[in-house]
Amino acid sequence: MYLPQVLTQKVNISDVTAIWLMAYSALFSIVNPLGASLIFAQTTLGRPKREIIVLARMVGFYSFIILMVSIWLGGWILSFFRITIDALRVSGGLVVASRAWALLLAPEESEARKERQVFDHNAARQESDLGDRAFFPLAMPFTVGPGSIAVAIALSSGRTLGASAASYxxxxxxxxxxxxxxxxxxxxxxxxxxxxxxxxxxxIVSRLAALILLCIGVQILFSGLEGFVFSTLKHLHQIS
Structure with missing residues (x-):
């Protein structure tokens, strides 16, 4: 989505609410801040409360920036690599659905992977700067990894709920x-x-969130397939 397109569209509050619920559910499931907070507590064990608060705010800020860049520049990235929206919807839907399926079956494997990322980094750099640790590895890839970025770009690739560009x-x-x-x-x-x-x-909460994410992934996937079918039928009609 591009800024001029957004500025020329009307905003519908009910559409914004529906999109917010869908996007928040998808991002919450893939980011899994509840499960990640358990590991975060282990990595900050014994540290002063003031330092933990500062670190949490910095991680949240960096996560916000990473996801916002993914959403606002998603259309430009697609255009630069000449990737169609339908192709991204299909691939993004598959990524989201497969990720959700893995979380649904074994959320503890995802926790173990994130735990290794953080503890391996801490073992290598015990005296690292607080800001450096907040961005890497706590913000990326611990909190917002490639899967979260892929979901953000997939969500920004098209208006699956029929809303205006501005509302979406x-x-x-x-x-x-x-x-x-x-x-x-x-x-x-x-x-x-x-x-x-x-x-x-x-x-338990992670599995419930993963089920919602699976449904959203399937929705994005079929939205892309619908676009491919429509484009093919339109092309055949033009030929005939």
């Missing part, structure tokens, strides 16, 4: 902002979440 991009932007705030809140109170919810409770 505003809904996506608000969803990204909500995800970043969710990350900040959950990371800030990670220790309390660990004591009250535990790993089992977090995995």
């Amino acid at each position: 991009i505003i809904g996506l932007s608000l969803a990204v902002l909500a995800i970043a705030l969710t990350v900040v809140v959950l990371y800030t109170y990670a220790e309390r979440i660990v004591s009250s919810l535990g790993r089992t409770g977090a995995r």
